[in-house]
Amino acid sequence: MESSKKKKTAIEPTREQDYPEWYQQVIKAADLAENSPVRGCMVIKPWGYSLWENIQQNMDKMFKDTGHTNAYFPLFIPVSYLEKEAEHVEGFAKECAVVTHSRLVPGEDGKLVPASPLEEPLIVRPTSETIIGEMYARWVQSYRDLPILINQWANVVRWEMRTRLFLRTAEFLWQEGHTAHATEAEAVEETEKMLEVYRVFAEEYMAMPVITGLKTEGEKFPGAVNTYCIEAMMQDRKALQAGTSHFLGQNFSKASGIKFLSESGVQEYAWTTSWGTSTRLIGGMIMTHSDDDGLVLPPRLAPLHVIILPVLHDESAKNSVLEYCESLKKEIAAKTYAGREVRVDIDKRDLRGGEKMWGWVKKGVPLRVEVGPRDIAKDSLFVARRDTGEKKPVSREEFVANLPALLQEIQDNLFARAKKYRDENSAEITNKEDFYAYFTPKNEKKPEMHGGFAFADYDGSEEVEDMLRKDLKVTVRCIPLEGGKPKGDKCIFTGNPAKYRAVFAKSY
């Protein structure tokens, strides 16, 4: 039993008690997703999938506004394609779904067994650089055919051993942009432009503050020259890589043969980029904002902005309450927020008021509006904010008029709160001893509640990275684009000349 001092929460355990389990329970209570019987593959349930639809719609618009179009490439990649880029194959061959047959026939015991072996095995795409590169090589002859600016919304498969809903699953949904350019400068510009799209999306839509930076050699995408990333802090102070944008140089264009006749008449290899975000964003959103009562959603991406809860226990007033709610719903739905219509619904289910209310708390809807016979008499609504827990009566007129501003206030509050949390859990560290202390749990029972983001000068060596990974399970999250230059002269670990000021953290 809980100690009597403790406030009863809708989610058990709490974040403090057991963060990983809290995360699973938040997902379950909000009915977002669940594990499927297919190893490592999740089922995204309607409430979770509508988060993905909102992510897609908003991000897709940003891609189109920056000149990209969508297309679709094959699910399968011939093994020989994967082999074309040495680092790439190294990175993906270890965990991939291999298709070897094209038919099933009854075996000796009557059970189906694979038949008709393929001449060449195929893998289910873990990412599509090689198959898309092959197509670009066919499409590009002259500099006039460049740039190619294409994005794909698709499913991909990486045979991960340890999976967690949204954060790491064998199959996941994502978008992968693949572009080809005539010059290096243009490709670098594209890589940085898409990183900026990701930053804006994370901060303005997900209300999730991120650090933009460059990955180190050991952490970059297999085959990339440079990997840019956005890194966010979760409420267990671990880092989550939420999106990556890769400058691929000419590595993949050489592997795939993307050549063009330049304006000056010379055969050149194109410069390519790729960039991706995935359903992992949903995991990041959950872990950034949710609390011990369940999911908390930023209004920009919430499937519903407002849930109206009619108080129906007085049978004689039932019809008039429902009528009032319908007219309120109509009035609210006519408003717009952030350029789209306000999403509102009425929960007419025959459930106890508390059960109904808690259901929507756990689903993270930003605003709950209770309407009972007494409220109608006063033309007043009882409004509850999910982010602050504040509950108060508001006149209907004021509520409706102020709704878009209130939703933005909630959006801004979530961002400010997450940023404050991150900043309070970041430290500037100037010596190895402090660094090790920072990442060493003081309380063995709450190992997750220590550490955070450590900013420190280091020599950029793989030796330091290997040591920290081994000793502390800490990695360089990125060399920040702003503030990545060392503050001092020396690496705090080796005393060698400092090369970067990096962000170090434990991570997902």
Add this chain to the structure above:
Amino acid sequence: MESSKKKKTAIEPTREQDYPEWYQQVIKAADLAENSPVRGCMVIKPWGYSLWENIQQNMDKMFKDTGHTNAYFPLFIPVSYLEKEAEHVEGFAKECAVVTHSRLVPGEDGKLVPASPLEEPLIVRPTSETIIGEMYARWVQSYRDLPILINQWANVVRWEMRTRLFLRTAEFLWQEGHTAHATEAEAVEETEKMLEVYRVFAEEYMAMPVITGLKTEGEKFPGAVNTYCIEAMMQDRKALQAGTSHFLGQNFSKASGIKFLSESGVQEYAWTTSWGTSTRLIGGMIMTHSDDDGLVLPPRLAPLHVIILPVLHDESAKNSVLEYCESLKKEIAAKTYAGREVRVDIDKRDLRGGEKMWGWVKKGVPLRVEVGPRDIAKDSLFVARRDTGEKKPVSREEFVANLPALLQEIQDNLFARAKKYRDENSAEITNKEDFYAYFTPKNEKKPEMHGGFAFADYDGSEEVEDMLRKDLKVTVRCIPLEGGKPKGDKCIFTGNPAKYRAVFAKSY
């Protein structure tokens, strides 16, 4: 060489000369899609993919308006799941992608070979009844958990031997609705409701007239009690099955164990349905409307409604022409058509006027607007309709004011034209001799240009169906929902009592 009498066309060969090749060339000229190096898998290029995006957006709204939500289920299906439903496994085991390993390692010659065999092979979903049924069985306990009304947008794989872009490919994109209900009547109602959604979509969005009907035993979905379908006629007079809605009875709920406690306290199996349409719709749209100059698109689904073509050969007038076009574009983009904004662009490329114009003809844009210095002086536009080929000057004011009506006129004209073509190529047939003559090519060089839809009474036997398939490559397309009762007493093939009046045709 062409005969001098013949009009030069943008697509060669013409429909009359070689229909299947004409189809490939229309796709190529419009840059819609192409074959990939992965056997049977296509690449959907940006212009083709934006057709799919428009199909998705509009159809998805229709699904949501009828109470459905989207979700996402695993790409992989354990072989043992497929085996649960006898007819189902029969239908899909013959051609499927089988995943047998989860890793690649270098073999003796250094090439990668599959490693880490799976305990149980998985297939890439050819359709998702079995995996979704497994999940529904977990979610449903009581009648209160029903109905479940879920749709999934996804890719599926069927290892087809002969493939054709959009019409039949190993991997294709589709939507699959899967619903579960407490009563048979409700499930049948759902099946018919979604068929009606498909009919409305085909006719009102794609401008493609369809016959709604029931499949015969031999043609229905493996595992279904009944398969409803929409059937359209292409310009080679062959039928295209464009969408299917299956009443699955309790077959899959028994196979997957979807049981619930009914209101009266009895354990019952749920009644399920499934319904799907795919990228095949794009093939149907191409073959219904396009002509010997290339693609013709219905405005409701066209990626662009209007392309503005500035006449730029007079260098001194270039800036003023472009300025005029920009202001025209802005004015057009502010209009709405069918509840969405009018889609307009300017082609500023430095190309010869004819080349530029023909490019847009072949891409099927409904309206082309030429703007030159002389037009500007008169505030007049030179407007060309893709559907009729009509070209004439129109005052800017009139064009803009009338644009939504003109787009709808084009939409209606395409539908009327396609319906006329279908009706002119349909025949009521009352004896076997006429039936065989109808489907026997009179001219060996133009075998495709004969036949059409034959309506005839038959006894509903598989013997007749087998005979027609063997003798004429003709199948029963459906028993129409309207007019499916026999007109006479006897089967025109056997003299047995007539059971149905069916639509017979050759088909894709």
